[in-house]
Amino acid sequence: WATAPTSGLLLNSVEAKGISQQVAELPLLAKSVEAMAEGLNAFMSIDMDVPVPRDAGGGYTHERHKKNGQAIYEAATLYQVTGEQRYADFAVALLLRYADLYPKIGPHPEHKHQAPGKLFWQILNDAVWLVYVIQGYDQLQDVLTPEQKELIARNLLNPYVKYLSVDSSETFNKVHNHGTWAAAAVGMTGLVLGNQEYVDIALKGSAKDGHSGFLKQIEALFSPDGYYTEGPYYQRYALMPFVVFARALDRVQPQWDIFKYRDGVLLKAIYACINLSYNNLFFPLNDAIKDKGLDTIELVYGVDIAYALTKDKGLLSVAANQQQVIVSGDGLLVAQAIAAQQQQPFDYSSMLFRDGANGDEGGVAVLRSDDAKSALVVKAAGQGMGHGHFDRLGWLYYDHGNEIVSDYGAARYLNVVTKRGGVYLPENNTWAKQSIAHNTLVVDERSHFNGKLGKASESSAKVSVFSDKLNAVSVVEANAYPGVSFERTMGLIQTALLDSPLVLDLMTIRSSTKHQYDLPLHYAGQLTYISEQPKVALNTMETLGKKHGYQHLWKKGWLPVNGSAAQVTWLKGNRFYSLNTLLPKDSQILFAELGANDPEFNLRRENALVLRQTGRKDTHFVSVLESHGEYNGVREYTKQPTSQVRGLEHHVDKDLSLVLVELDGGARIVVAKADSVDPDQQHTLAFNGKRYQWRGHLAIFEESSNDGK
Amino acid sequence: WATAPTSGLLLNSVEAKGISQQVAELPLLAKSVEAMAEGLNAFMSIDMDVPVPRDAGGGYTHERHKKNGQAIYEAATLYQVTGEQRYADFAVALLLRYADLYPKIGPHPEHKHQAPGKLFWQILNDAVWLVYVIQGYDQLQDVLTPEQKELIARNLLNPYVKYLSVDSSETFNKVHNHGTWAAAAVGMTGLVLGNQEYVDIALKGSAKDGHSGFLKQIEALFSPDGYYTEGPYYQRYALMPFVVFARALDRVQPQWDIFKYRDGVLLKAIYACINLSYNNLFFPLNDAIKDKGLDTIELVYGVDIAYALTKDKGLLSVAANQQQVIVSGDGLLVAQAIAAQQQQPFDYSSMLFRDGANGDEGGVAVLRSDDAKSALVVKAAGQGMGHGHFDRLGWLYYDHGNEIVSDYGAARYLNVVTKRGGVYLPENNTWAKQSIAHNTLVVDERSHFNGKLGKASESSAKVSVFSDKLNAVSVVEANAYPGVSFERTMGLIQTALLDSPLVLDLMTIRSSTKHQYDLPLHYAGQLTYISEQPKVALNTMETLGKKHGYQHLWKKGWLPVNGSAAQVTWLKGNRFYSLNTLLPKDSQILFAELGANDPEFNLRRENALVLRQTGRKDTHFVSVLESHGEYNGVREYTKQPTSQVRGLEHHVDKDLSLVLVELDGGARIVVAKADSVDPDQQHTLAFNGKRYQWRGHLAIFEESSNDGK
Ligand SMILES: [Zn+2]
Ligand SMILES: [Zn+2]
Structure with missing residues (x-):
């Protein structure tokens, strides 16, 4: 049974024990653990393969490395929350295969972009891979021998970080979504290995001057209200490395107070995603697949993390609709709160x-x-x-x-x-x-x-x-x-x-x-x-x-x-x-x-x-x-x-205007508008024997059917 | 509180008491009673009006009489299940207004059809009205004085039956849906008034020879499998007077054993409606509004009644989807069974x-x-x-x-x-x-x-x-x-x-x-x-x-x-x-x-x-x-x-033929068909080096990718 402490990026051993003990009483968590186990068990039933990278996106080696990375994370997590040794053995064996492979490979043969990865044709995929794998490695602290740890760090983690941050420094220092994934991968690895240099360059860029890196990206990629300029569909996608790395940083090095950074913009970005939706689907602004909504995995991370930080019970109703939680400390909190029927409607407002x-x-x-x-x-x-x-x-x-x-x-x-x-x-x-x-x-x-x-x-x-x-x-x-x-x-x-x-x-x-x-x-x-x-x-x-x-x-x-x-x-x-x-x-x-x-x-x-x-x-x-x-x-x-609208009129008088909407029965809604946007300016407009007086750009009047008669 | 026995067409006083006592524990029933009370309370809050019939369908007097008839039924029912005297007072007052009006009116002025009603332009509407009102009257037995009963029978019920069955005998004796409503109205009135003549003519037609009337309609309007020739959309509609009258008859005069009549075709007709649906919507054969499905009121009656007769737990899942029950003895049974979690999936089969x-x-x-x-x-x-x-x-x-x-x-x-x-x-x-x-x-x-x-x-x-x-x-x-x-x-x-x-x-x-x-x-x-x-x-x-x-x-x-x-x-x-x-x-x-x-x-x-x-x-x-x-x-x-279909072939040899469907990987599905429909005839057909042998009209073969190699 796991007892040695992990770095606990998103899950520490106390939380894992909590999950193990409470999962039977927490339906949402049980469902999430079962789904993870079901997928992983199927994957474990086929032969292990760590192929030499060869194929472009969609091809066999590409898909296989993606799945392997995910499997290391899942197996290590399931080991922690179920205590089943076979999961640990599988994760360790797969990790060691990568420690064997990595020193032998160079830049990916199929690269067509400026920034090739090693396992994948794009360095973006390599960064994503490490974000998962480092979480898995973290959960294996108590089963890996010192020699194995040393080997994995020497052959895999350290050269991987070097490839991401030094050999591919252009991507690493880009203020762009690809840079965020790279920063998350390098930073989280630093947190696990206790390598503060990695954490520092992840946060402040290679030069550690803050002109690039995670903090800069937080400043540049979101508006002060947490809006991402490409729109909600891509905002959801962009959010993932931000919230995962920020939450890991917050748990291991709380001194950064990252969720307060820039007036709490990361939390605002999570809330913005939720607020930019209707009936659980994102507003399809710009290029957007209209099926996408609040139940996407990125928002599952976002909502669980935001709940852990805010205890906002409105988030619980979003989580309940998602029908899954992350198998993490935050996911445990959400599942507990929902099982305790604490959820309230999310407060959607203008x-x-x-x-x-x-x-x-x-x-x-x-x-x-x-x-x-x-x-x-x-x-x-x-x-x-x-x-x-x-x-x-x-x-x-x-x-x-x-x-x-x-x-x-x-x-x-x-x-x-x-x-x-x-x-x-x-x-x-x-x-x-x-x-x-x-x-x-x-x-x-x-x-x-x-x-x-x-x-x-x-x-x-x-x-x-x-x-x-x-x-x-x-x-x-x-x-x-x-x-x-x-x-x-x-x-x-x-x-x-x-x-x-x-x-x-x-x-x-x-x-x-x-x-x-x-x-x-x-x-x-x-x-x-x-x-x-x-x-x-x-x-x-x-x-x-x-x-x-x-x-x-x-x-x-x-x-x-x-x-x-x-x-x-x-x-x-x-x-x-x-x-x-x-x-x-x-x-x-x-x-x-x-x-x-x-x-x-x-x-x-x-x-x-x-x-x-x-x-x-x-x-x-x-x-x-x-x-x-x-x-x-x-x-x-x-x-x-x-x-019920039986009449519509528009009356313009210089810089003032009225829209008059007459309803069946004779009542009217009148919208008065001034060209001026000065909130304090007073306006008066007479029309059809009535005087409309208002202050500021806009006013709305209601007139019963008797008014003006 | 109601104690005097009613005829108990669809609800007797024991059942009413059961509803009253258990409604709080039976969510489906509670919802149904609340919905009825909500609608009726709104109607009771406007002034009572029993206008002289004047308007055609859709017009004021038409709609008002429809609503009044429904209200008499609902108020009397709610009186029985809630004990609230105001409902009884309302129902009685409205009934007496009709007893006052009815002797004063002749055939409806707007009639354009051969068969005018008196309250409505079509006699069909008059019949439907009485089916509801007689159920209401039945629930008022303990509050009506003998004088009131005598007055209502003399001025309203008896002349109403006479108008339906004698003055409008052509419709009454028609083997057609309109005739079914008339038979139901007359027969149910007979059951309540203890007038066997009414019951007999309802069942066997004016001449009591069985060439018309309810029994004949059961024989003529459904196929032996309970199918109604216009298709499921109209079958649902036609079903209503059949099941309501049959169930009332079965409860008051069980000696007819009406649900066994003609090999139980009425139950078959209810099941046919359910079986002629997918995802709760009827197959839209012939003229059909595609929104219609198993949650229509006619099927609520059908399912509750069928459950009372069969105790088929599969019907409970249909009832649960309907989200309502009839406020009746059968509805009580269904709500009890669902609350006791007895429901099973309905058995849809070919x-x-x-x-x-x-x-x-x-x-x-x-x-x-x-x-x-x-x-x-x-x-x-x-x-x-x-x-x-x-x-x-x-x-x-x-x-x-x-x-x-x-x-x-x-x-x-x-x-x-x-x-x-x-x-x-x-x-x-x-x-x-x-x-x-x-x-x-x-x-x-x-x-x-x-x-x-x-x-x-x-x-x-x-x-x-x-x-x-x-x-x-x-x-x-x-x-x-x-x-x-x-x-x-x-x-x-x-x-x-x-x-x-x-x-x-x-x-x-x-x-x-x-x-x-x-x-x-x-x-x-x-x-x-x-x-x-x-x-x-x-x-x-x-x-x-x-x-x-x-x-x-x-x-x-x-x-x-x-x-x-x-x-x-x-x-x-x-x-x-x-x-x-x-x-x-x-x-x-x-x-x-x-x-x-x-x-x-x-x-x-x-x-x-x-x-x-x-x-x-x-x-x-x-x-x-x-x-x-x-x-x-x-x-x-x-x-x-x-x-996955990569090849499709059709091979015809005189009166035999094969459809060969080749799948990815090489496996094949082969459908062999003989023109003959004799189930015992043996056939043999050779094609592409293979011999297919089968008995009867059709056969289906599966061939793995190795077969024939
Ligand atoms: Zn667009
Ligand atoms: Zn059609």
Whole structure:
């Protein structure tokens, strides 16, 4: 039985004993241990193999080394928590094989990148391998003989660290996700071997001057609110080495107080991941696989670690949904707390996540209803590097458990070899990244920045006002199109007049020259009502345009609108959604369906409305989206399948404006807006015999049906 | 507190007391009682109104009388199970209002049908009303004074029965669902009032000769297997008056032994409903709203009653999924059994449901895998009256929780007033009923029977062989097209060679003249692989044809196939599905998408493959559909995204044939078929140096990769 102390990176012998003794009473932990044992037992039943590295990613030696590294970690962990000697024997034997192999190999033969690994074609994979293996080695302290330890350190760990940090110093000192994995590997090895040099260079870079290394990466890669510029999908991925190394450091060398570093940004980054989700799925901003959510392994680490640090009971409900914990001290704490029924709902609330290392590159606003049933996401951030989409001032909307106004995410079938090997598909560039694929303004059928990454990376959108009190945000984009700037004010207006919040969408466009303005709305659901019969493509259908994503949209129908309000209702889940929109003379609502110019049938068949204004300079788009009613097919009733919005007006008077939403029965919601964002400035505007007075950029008034009569 | 005995139609005072005492410990019952109380309390909070009948269906007086009838039942029931006097007072007061109104009114002014009601425009609604109200009246025995009872019987119940059974004797004596409701209303009233005449005419018709009435309806409306010819969606609906009246009769006059009548067909009908479902949803044969399933109120009655009669613990798992029970004696039993954790999985197995009163009008075969994960449905039944679809020999396939090969169901948005008031849409006729909307043969782009109901109703398809041992069925249709007959053999082949059963689809067509044969396959999912690049509509798209449903399909792509096997794979849920099909020279696979000629955007966007053979007389379609692999987006792995079928051959030798399916690795599945359906006939066929010997119509052989080498 294990008694000798380990360094206890994420699991020490006291915790291991605790797991061993309590696992039967802790269902979540039991499930996690069993899953680990099941996978490992299967792996142990095949012959051990530590091949000379040969294959690129996906090939045999690549996959085998990955699995071997994972198995060393798992076997050593299972030895600690079950006491079964066969796990220790297996882990030791495999480790010794690596100690034998490592001195004999050079840089990987298949490398195509600047930074080859030795076991793998990319040094990134080598770093990840060591992060797992060093945790396994740590759990084997009491079974390894002094001679074995010396051998492993001499032949494997020390030269491995040297290869990562010295021979590959360029990657090691990069302020980039690959550098973080390298720092984690080197730093954690230092903690286990008691080699402070390794810890120091991991934290402060090869030169130990802090210009690179883990601390620098914490500063540079997250915004002050813990937002990662590529978006939540990649944030989840990037998070892993940060939280694993930080937690190990915190446990072994608490003097660094790493989770307080930079105002606690690592914890903020974990919370940001959770907050950037709905119904357990991440908001699919930028390149994102839409299946990904809070149950990914990276977030299992994140949540368990965050709970250990904060004891926030809201995290327990996230952990319970994950249906697994890490087999670690923190995982034990989480499983104990859940078994003791301490979990509480996670507190999802309206938040602004500023983007950029200094928080001055725009941001992503998340507006939620008090009951957490509705969420509105407004993106006004930086470009997000190569995985960024051209979607300045775009939005998403979720309600009653469903995606209602959506982003396509990435055009990619992850790991599906019949879809071009599982990589990003051509349609990721030709469709998914283009502005028309998003719920944002497209001018003259060209994407923001003409679809050029370099140009887009030079600037960010701007959040001019964020109010969690009003549940509203104003955002501005001035660079996406030469000579055109646009501002968008969006709100999730909670009012006793309606049983769901009303989405306000007010876009103001300024230009000195005439343009075609398209405002797409990608809706999920089935159309159930259009206020007038559109013209519809019956026997033949053509594309909406030729390029910038328009070539992928079929033009299903078009409805001319001439200076009036139009209404489009769709059904999603058991609920109806109505867009009420006000369009000037010579406008159109286009009905489009994705799927043209798609020779490999790569694109999903999704639907969009496109609000189009033609030949305009300055103009506005004014819409409200209402969630209403209920469709119940089982019990055979339908409630309120039509919008309760019966009138929509927009009144502009110089730098002040009103959006007036009249409901059935005559009550009104009035949104008053000043161009000024000064929170203290007083404004007064008279309209239709009423005076509206407010302070600051925005105000929301409710008028009962008797007001003003 | 209630002590006087009631007739106890579905609830007697002992049971009511049981509910009252145990409800706190029985969550399912508590939920059901609470739901009833919540709805009723809301209704009681508005002013009582018993208006003079005026409006047609959907109008105020119509809806109000419906709600009043329901409220009398609910208030009386809640009085019994809670002891709260206010419920009794309310029910009595409302009943007396009807006793006041009823003598004053004549036939409903809005009637447009031959059979007007008095409270409602259709007598059907009047009958339904009384079925509820008489149950309520029954629960009020101990609170009504003798004078009140006399008044209600004289002014309401007796004249109501007279109106249903004498004044409206044509409906009453109809062998039709409307007649069943009338019989139930009259018979249950007889049971409560102790009026045997009412019971007798309800059971045997006005003339008491058994040519009409409830017993006759039991004989005529269900097949010997309990199948209702309109299909499961309407079967569920039709079931209600049968089970409610039968159960009341069984409790009050058990001497009829009604649930044993005709070999227990009423119980078979309840079980048929359950068996004609997958993942709690009914197979959407004929006109069907696809949301409907085992949790509909009719099946709640059916399951609770069937459990009381059979104590089949498998029914408890269905009841648990329904999440409610009837507030009745049977509901109490179910709630007790579930609370005592007696529930077991319902035993879904392969079954044939013969159609027609005598069971000789074809049938619906349901083939399931042993693990119940897969289900294959083959329809070879009668037309199913006006709600029938032209889909002889069509099939459906479900796997791993999802619909994989689908039927559109009905083109209708039930109760959604913005969709033409919620009625069947024009596209129900132009698309949903047409043969091309189904997974069956279409000859020369015309629907079966040219889409004519009358002609189709004269015949049925035929089930020539059903084998639950082989999990296969052979079906034949000889009347759908003049001069063309087609036979289909389908199987859900379970083999240790594959981890999911293989769907076999072998169609043989005979005609002395040349035709175009289309075999559509409506698949759910995203295409991930096609064995050759099809031609694809890129910038413009046209319809597949002009009529019989073809006008609703866009022609997305087409792949010429010339006497070889082709493969199409799609992803649905976390699994891949591959159609492997063998097509002769000059064939095509068409890729189609629903949605053309749909000016109101009524149709869902669904996808189909159409296998097309042109200019052929006798021919075959030979396909196998494989469920394989796994897509896991959360944990980022994909297994087996390609079919394991690497070869498909069809060998015909006079009246014998072989389908040879070769798998990766060389193992083979061989299906041997004789034209003869004689189960005892011996057959021998040699092919490729091997001899296949079998007895009967069909046999399935497995050959390991070494066989024959
Ligand atoms: Zn996007
Ligand atoms: Zn159908």
